[in-house]
Amino acid sequence: PSSMTTNAKLVDGEWVLNGAKRWIGLATIADITIIWAKVSVADAKAAGVHPENDTKSDDAQVVRGFIVPTDTLGYHAEAIEQKMSMRASLQCDIWLKDAKLPVDAILPHNPGLRGPFSCLNEARYGIAWGALGAARDSIESALDYASTRMQFGKPLTAYQLTQKKLADMTIALNKGQLMALQLGRANDAGTMDLHQISMAKLDNVRVSIEIARECRTILGGNGITGDYSPLRHANNLESVRTYEGTDEVHTLIVGQKLTGEAAFS
Secondary structure: OOOOOOEEEEEOOEEEEEEEEEEEEOOOOOOEEEEEEEEEHHHHHHOOOOOOOOOOOOOOEEEEEEEEEOOOOOEEEEEOOOOOOOOOOOEEEEEEEEEEEEHHHEOOOOOOOHHHHHHHHHHHHHHHHHHHHHHHHHHHHHHHHHHHOEEOOEEHHHOHHHHHHHHHHHHHHHHHHHHHHHHHHHHHHOOOOHHHHHHHHHHHHHHHHHHHHHHHHHHHHHHHOOOOOHHHHHHHHHHHHHOOOOHHHHHHHHHHHHHOOOOOO
């Protein structure tokens, strides 16, 4: 948020937005978008949406959300092409050049990023489970293939190295499921902490990538074709590894919990 360059200024009773966004889902087909931009405290006060008990100076910058119809003059979106991951998902670039909005286009509640961050935590929790689904499908695909692929008169599953791969991956999958289950129980009880979400998102995604890649080795050359899912899962999980917080971000969240020191900058 501190490096955000998209900004909104209140000019003659209208918000004027300038800036750019990347990796925004469905921006070329949506009717409205939610744009986060930096706003001066003075402008937020003039719009009647700044918290009364806040002590920031008028020239300080705060992050606020805006409802932006996609037919707004000055709004432009283009789909990001030539992706190697998440190819079925539509992500876009957005450009805002003197896009004008009415004064009530600003979201009145949850100043700053508290609102979207609360959604982010739920998404991270969901990823801790979802990534394991890709891992499980990869194992099932590899096991089914290895059970019928014959080499030297017997199936691949009859060889020690294949069994070791399948056993190691299944153990890793079960450990991830147990962590996600424990996290879910904490969520239900209202005791889930941010560092726990980070641990599950971080490790379950990277373990799932390793499982998908290892399953591809069992499939041999056939594993690089579209007939089998593991390599597709591995590619898509590279995106999952990046969105909702990178490995590095979650590592530092866990590190801060362990040491009491914030090492984000």
